[in-house]
Amino acid sequence: xxxxxxxxxxxxxxxxxxxxxxxxxxxxxxxxxxxxxxxxxxxxxxxxxxxxxxxxxxxxxxxxxxxxxxxxxxxxxxxxxxxxxxxxxxxxxxxxxxxxxxxxxxxxxxxxxxxxxxxxxxxx
Numbered sequence: 001x002x003x004x005x006x007x008x009x010x011x012x013x014x015x016x017x018x019x020x021x022x023x024x025x026x027x028x029x030x031x032x033x034x035x036x037x038x039x040x041x042x043x044x045x046x047x048x049x050x051x052x053x054x055x056x057x058x059x060x061x062x063x064x065x066x067x068x069x070x071x072x073x074x075x076x077x078x079x080x081x082x083x084x085x086x087x088x089x090x091x092x093x094x095x096x097x098x099x100x101x102x103x104x105x106x107x108x109x110x111x112x113x114x115x116x117x118x119x120x121x122x123x124x
Contacts, residue, residue: 002027002113006096009118012086016122020081022096022115033099034072034079035111038092038120045095049081050104059104064090086122093117 008020022034035050049070050059058070067086072079079096097111105111 002029004029004096004098004113004115006094006115006118009094009120011121011123013124014087014122016086018083018086018120020083020094020096020118020120022079022081024077028077029098029113030074030077031102033102033104034070035097035099035105035108036070036079036081036094037097037108037111038090038094039117040089040092043092045108047106047108048094050099050106051079052104053102057104059106061106083120086120088122091120091122093119 003025005023012018031053033052036048037045038048039045047061051070051072055072067084069082095117096115098113099111
């Protein structure tokens with residue numbers, strides 16, 4: 001079965017940076033959009049960023065614009081989320097997902113494959 005596998009989470013101080021990676025196991029998702037979502041304790045899962053199949057278009061939640069950058073390398077079938085100027089409110093489990101289509105979207109219902117999540121904690 002095809003799986004998405006996230007990595008790169010961890011503990012970082014406020015103002016710090018992290019880069020999350022999202023690879024694919026036992027399959028290929030190069031023709032599909034990819035998205036990042038996050039869920040903090042007590043909150044619903046929220047959209048963070050998305051990228052079209054060829055990287056030509058990106059979408060960001062207002063809360064991360066100017067701080068986070070989504071990218072992808074289709075040769076490696078891997079998507080990335082570069083996170084800068086991290087804040088305590090960015091603390092959450094971050095999930096990578098594959099959209100059933102080539103264009104980026106902020107609608108989680110349009111994503112059908114999800115990774116297991118990676119914890120990001122921003123704290124001093």
